[in-house]
Amino acid sequence: MTSTLDRPSAGTPSGRGSRRSAGSAGSSTHGRSRSPFDRLRDVLTSPKSGPVLVTAVLFVAVFVAGGIRYRGFFSGQVFLNLFVDNSYLIVLAVGMTFVILTGGIDLSVGAVVALSTMIAASLLQSGWSPGVVIPLILVLTSVLGLLVGLMIHVFKVQPFIATLAAMFLARGLCYVISKDSISITEPTFVALAVTRIPLGGGLSITPSVVIALVVVAVAVWVLGFTRFGRTVYAIGGSEQSGMLMGLPVARTKVIVYVVSGFCSGLAGVLFSFYTLSGYPLTAIGTELDAIAAVVVGGTLLTGGYGFVLGSVLGVLVLGVIQTIITFEGTLSSWWTKIFIGALLLVFIILQKVLTARRR
Template identity: 90%
Template sequence: MTKLLDAPERPVRTGGPAGPTPRVSVARRIRNLLTSPKYGPVTVTAVLFVVIFIVGGVRYRGFFSGQVFLNLLVDNSYLIVLAVGMTFVILTGGIDLSVGAVVALSGMIAASLLQTGWSPAVVIPLILVLTSVLGLLVGLMIHIFKVQPFIATLAAMFLARGLCYVISQSSISITDETFVQLAVTRIPLGGNLSITPSVIIAVVVVAIAVWVLHATRFGRTVYAIGGGEQSGLLMGLPVARTKVLVYVISGFCSGLAGVLFTFYTLSGYPLTAIGTELDAIAAVVIGGTLLTGGYGFVLGSVLGVLVLGVIQTIITFEGTLSSWWTKIFIGALLLVFIILQKVLTARRR
């Protein structure tokens, strides 16, 4: 991943006192980097994030601070966790439309159970188990009955959203000590900077996901399925098991994201997180993961979330624009990225 992170600095080096011959090779290296289906899109996203952040810093007073950056993480920790789960699914060439509804469902379960006096130590594991089982069912449906992931997860989305209303039609607020504590706790980082426990959880999830995808056979099989499911089968890889497992992971991540979201809102409401699945998909795609699978990084998806977050922040700082402009910008950005991915990777062939 180091390769990925220092990538945006490369253009800077070209301006250095390089001789004519190395300059050619550096230029070619940049071109190769940008047209690589593996590194190209994520590099562009990283550059974009830096550029937006600098533009924001130049335009608005107080934008260019560490806390503004950290708040991106604070406000979007649940989305980061969602995007991690979504990355697994999209890397195999699938899609998970149920995650937004599952976020709302786990919020509802948490709120209602805590209201009746259950301990958070029981409620949170229970939610994670339930949402993982839901993911397992979706995965099995996709594997055994060869249902399109789009349809299977759409069904799961309606199921989860419907269950929210079965639990309650109206908002349930959370007054549990632990949840309130987790919601208000600020962990100081020194120098007036602070984060929330949710950020730490999200960072841990990201770290585990990076390790799993990069350094385990399961993770490499996820990439293999995206590269060619049939080939993977012929190579004797455990394709079926892996395909089911990515939906379990996505279900688990949705459940966890739901819990983090309740830390943020301290309530459960059946109508929350409508369309969040699309934010997660947008973050993953902007983060450089190809929708057809096989190429992409978890850290790219984190970058994707940060790009969405920084656009939101800029619109907040602007003050005069309605927050719906965020959606318009994200839509335009998504379009540009999809086209960019096509153009860049087509150039290579």
């Protein structure tokens, strides 16, 4: 689409003449070259990059404020713990980013995380190998995402309703497996849960962080450098225009829910590493945390604008708020939800303002 827009019009000669006319038009419009301040203002007021930069500044400000207020907060390990504690949410937010970029929504991800932990715990308790259990979970959750995508495309069901049905299905299957918590004592899972990867200087991360960062890197490549990624953005910008351009809109809309299902299953596996258990009530409300992280990270709820790295920043913002509340010690954990709600409201208003100004 970009190359089409950049191509000279039929009545405009190409080569030096077109460049000269473009330059003269630019000089007549502005009279002078744009200053760095003008360029910075354009970036900050862009619905594409503005919210992401605001999120980055907010994260740095909150982290520095925490370092000033609490002893030991402003350290490398506290920063790395944001990834350790939220690696599953980062993976979940990556899948949600794909969905929201197309203008959709996925309310089933929290329940799918719980179902993944229940499947893992029950099968491992029955003696199944982790080499079979983990791929099986990823296949099952991807199939569930495929069914949701087909429901949305074939039967024209609204994403809200389709994923709500999948949420009830997944949560119900958790109780079919067991009504009680199931502990995971399988040696491989326990080893992955307790292993720390040293980074030097007394700093360390877990294998879950490495997996989450690999998922982020793959998602950045897919959205930024593949035809599938360009189609995802095109659908969010205008689905009708994407169809007129001959893009595989239907196939892409279905695949993004497969991606979300896969990421939900992988997030459930990482969460089972973190808790070493499966429980039917696990991850209640996590779908809202994932949506909040994506929106705070600058992805437009109506689709078309957003970055995976912005969603990662959104997760880190939520994580640093939770860490500050933990350091404070006197505040209830429910204050995290209050701050997240306030941030979400602010960023939705910011998105509305920026997109309105662009029109």
